[in-house]
Amino acid sequence: MKGVRLIALLAVAAGIALAAAWRGILDPIAIRDAIAAHPLAPLLFIGLQIAASLLFVPRTVLGIAAGLVFGFFWGAVWALTGAMIGAAAGFALVRWFGATGLLDASPGIGRLVARCEEGGWRAVAILRLTPVPHSLANTLLAMTNLKWRDYLLGSFTGMLPMTLAQVEVGAAGGAVLDGSGPWLPASLLLAAGLFATVLLQRAGARKDFGRGSQSDQEPLD
Numbered sequence: 001m002k003g004v005r006l007i008a009l010l011a012v013a014a015g016i017a018l019a020a021a022w023r024g025i026l027d028p029i030a031i032r033d034a035i036a037a038h039p040l041a042p043l044l045f046i047g048l049q050i051a052a053s054l055l056f057v058p059r060t061v062l063g064i065a066a067g068l069v070f071g072f073f074w075g076a077v078w079a080l081t082g083a084m085i086g087a088a089a090g091f092a093l094v095r096w097f098g099a100t101g102l103l104d105a106s107p108g109i110g111r112l113v114a115r116c117e118e119g120g121w122r123a124v125a126i127l128r129l130t131p132v133p134h135s136l137a138n139t140l141l142a143m144t145n146l147k148w149r150d151y152l153l154g155s156f157t158g159m160l161p162m163t164l165a166q167v168e169v170g171a172a173g174g175a176v177l178d179g180s181g182p183w184l185p186a187s188l189l190l191a192a193g194l195f196a197t198v199l200l201q202r203a204g205a206r207k208d209f210g211r212g213s214q215s216d217q218e219p220l221d
Contacts, residue, residue, distance in 0.1 A: 005097055012093070015055045026057060028065035028170055036069045042078050045069065049082025053090045056135040059083060063163050067170020075167040080156070083134070083163060087155045090138030091148075102143040113144050120147070121154035128158020 035044045049062050062082065066075035103113045116123040124146070127137050141151055 008093075009097065012054060015051070018055075026061055028061055028068050028173075031062070031065040032068040041069060042074075045078050046082040046085060049079070050086045050089050053083075053086025053135055053138060054093065056133065059134040059159075059163075060166055063166025064170035064173070067167040068173060069170075072168055072171040075171055076164055079163050079167050080160070083159055084152065084156060087134070087138055087159075088152065090135060091142045091151055094139050094142035099143045101145045103140065104145055117144055117146055120150040121157065124151055124154025125158035128155055129161075134159075 031045075031048065035041045035048075038044055045062075045066065049059075051057070052059065052062055063079050066079035066082075069075065070078055104117075116127075119126075124141060127141070132140075
């Protein structure tokens with residue numbers, strides 16, 4: 001089993017290196033041109049989302065590509081589906097490597113991790129609403145004792161606003177390129193997504209900090 005894990009780790013490391021080297025060609029238009037005409041485009045796109053989650057490819061690229069390829073409604077469906085499956089895959093892979101609870105034992109951030117675990121899905125949602133890269137968040141959260149239910153619910157809640165905004169930007173971009181639509185709706189939705197992200201982040205932070213101030217009175221083991 002250790003040998004299998006070592007091979008898997010080396011494969012992921014090689015994939016990350018290749019993705020970093022080819023990052024210049026990983027853009028929404030290139031993805032659209034590669035899969036738009038394929039009859040299995042949704043499945044191919046979800047596969048790309050999973051690979052992106054494992055190889056630290058920015059999720060924004062895939063969100064905009066979803067809008068370009070599928071339009072707003074189906075783009076949002078496939079972008080969220082792929083993002084959630086990718087997040088679950090990244091979480092499961094890190095835990096398969098045996099890293100569960102590794103951050104809990106860290107002398108520097110152990111107390112912070114404990115508060116994150118106590119915050120449950122709300123803490124996950126707050127992290128998803130921050131600029132922390134998608135793949136890095138998957139890895140860090142997998143290295144805690146967070147429950148799967150809290151991870152998935154918090155991930156969906158936190159990723160929803162900006163995913164919808166990214167898909168709308170892609171959908172509007174496709175319409176503009178076709179000469180059939182304006183940029184204004186996309187710009188408004190992007191602004192709304194950013195505004196919702198800030199509001200949700202502040203509301204969740206206030207709730208968790210309030211809980212944290214009460215727990216400070218009780219020593220952590």
